[in-house]
Ligand SMILES: Nc1nc2c(ncn2[C@@H]2O[C@H](COP(=O)(O)OP(=O)(O)O)[C@@H](O)[C@H]2O)c(=O)[nH]1
């Protein structure tokens with residue numbers, strides 16, 4: 001050590017005594033001075049010294065005033081800011097025990113208002129139970145929600161939100177009892193914000209998320225998937241098994257909606273499907289305990305009214321179902337109607353089947369006085385052709401249009417026609433009937449055609465008529481009665497032919513005997529035919545029926561060699577022709 | 587209907603909350619914003635016959651000490667960058683926030699709102715700075731949350747851009 005170092009013999013030279021004395025007298029002091037110098041120059045030592053007095057100095061300074069505090073503030077602020085910036089999480093960790101509860105309280109308060117809206121909306125669900133509890137809440141002056149909890153609710157998932165994870169946009173929202181929640185879109189965003197906040201502020205481990213938020217008697221469960229989040233607002237104490245339901249629904253949605261989720265750009269329409277709603281619906285579970293044991297007598301009145309209403313409803317429902325069964329039976333028994341499917345649908349009934357257009361009108365089979373309202377029936381019948389004999393016969397009648405005198409019978413595929421009918425109908429019917437489904441052959445042997453028969457007879461009779469004339473005259477010998485009969489027969493011929501769908505043509509052929517010149521005879525024969533025409537027209541025969549032909553002596557009716565024969569040849573004969581209607585018109 | 591999330595960004599007291607309140611009839615008490623760092627509102631709009639529901643995230647601002655909570659930007663389809671016309675430095679904040687936000691969530695439509703347009707005599711912002719934003723092809727609108735001027739137009743302009751995306 002420097003203080004112990006012997007003084008060099010030759011340092012002070014000759015002036016030894018004074019030097020020696022000084023050394024002897026001042027040695028201890030000199031050593032102290034050297035020591036002090038050392039302490040002042042050596043930082044390590046100085047720091048140790050200051051540290052010994054600093055606490056006391058601060059205490060003293062605080063007692064005297066704020067000078068030290070004021071002086072230190074800027075530095076400390078800088079230090080804190082730097083520290084926060086460098087590692088805010090550590091700072092949050094440090095502050096958490098103090099600030100955490102305060103923040104949560106503030107959050108809860110702010111969110112209570114929001115959830116109050118939700119619960120108010122829910123409270124408007126008018127279940128029978130809800131009405132009774134509402135009444136009790138009013139009576140007891142307790143909040144409705146409390147009454148509900150007190151009574152039977154174990155838990156109920158009141159709202160389910162399907163949220164797009166990335167954007168926190170609401171994709172779909174369901175609520176128990178179909179309560180509309182206008183602000184579901186907001187709630188979903190806020191739930192996401194709260195989660196972000198918690199993750200960011202309270203140093204939760206990576207990948208871990210807030211999956212349950214407690215707010216009053218509502219618990220919000222959040223189930224996270226890679227693309228979407230399901231959040232459920234639950235009243236009461238939900239069993240842990242419900243978690244599994246949420247998770248399953250979320251997985252299903254990820255599978256079903258994989259494309260819609262990954263390509264989502266803000267249009268939730270893709271999630272407005274029954275499929276999505278049905279999947280989410282599984283989350284809307286509820287469990288009730290047994291209903292309250294004691295019921296206030298006052299409550300009984302509305303409850304009984306409701307029960308009576310419910311009973312009536314159930315009774316009318318039963319009667320209606322019975323009527324429907326009876327109607328189905330009637331339909332099934334009706335020929336030409338086949339019921340293929342039937343059952344309750346929507347709030348009515350649906351019947352599907354086949355119906356022959358000739359079958360009874362389905363609604364006509366319903367008992368209109370009965371309990372089943374036709375308005376609630378949804379009937380769908382496809383047309384078809386029934387092959388049961390009544391339908392084959394109905395269709396045969398429709399197609400053949402038989403006269404009233406004809407009867408139709410079906411015998412194992414053979415259509416039998418019996419009775420009287422015009423010949424043309426008979427021909428037509430034989431042809432058409434074979435085209436009918438269910439008809440293999442036609443038996444028309446039982447059909448008669450009296451008009452046709454008469455026509456035939458008339459034609460033969462008229463064809464043999466000879467109107468005679470005297471020698472060289474064009475005036476017939478026939479009396480008025482004969483002419484009258486002839487005219488009547490011709491009119492009948494005309495009518496019968498028309499009935500048969502034909503036209504008759506009568507040619508009046510004039511003849512002469514062979515005496516005299518051929519030219520004269522020709523003229524004479526013509527005049528005779530003309531005379532007869534005059535007579536017939538005067539007796540009402542249609543002029544269109546008659547045509548004339550002068551045969552002279554070239555087509556003698558009898559021999560020209562005897563007087564009797566020649567008398568026969570001075571005559572007019574009738575040629576009868578029948579032709580189809582069209583040809584006649586041409 | 588289309589739902590889009592948009593974020594209000596800007597320095598402290600530029601008027602973000604006031605603008606949202608002007609635009610939306612707020613349903614909920616906003617006390618939670620101080621603690622949560624965000625206030626959320628929604629506003630339905632009809633743009634060219636299409637229904638658009640804006641979910642507005644009013645983020646507590648970026649300041650020396652309050653840093654933006656980046657997770658809140660996630661999924662935003664548009665940004666409104668609010669500047670206080672009486673405080674030129676808030677334009678720098680808005681520009682910085684734009685860079686930060688776009689880096690976080692990718693390119694989305696945005697618009698600058700120069701707010702407090704009713705205080706024009708107190709405007710200290712250099713018009714050339716605004717011109718520079720316009721020159722970059724960005725949407726810049728003057729608004730006043732106090733008088734309501736330009737507020738509706740601003741939200742609709744951004745909504746339109748998002749729908750056209
Ligand atoms: N004169 C005027 N004052 C405004 C306007 N917008 C906001 N303010 C005021 O600016 C202050 C901060 O507004 P606030 O909306 O809380 O700002 P934020 O921090 O960006 O949300 C409030 O005192 C408002 O009243 C405006 O357009 N004109």
Ligand SMILES: [Mg+2]
Pocket residue numbers: 602603604644646
């Ligand atoms: Mg604000």
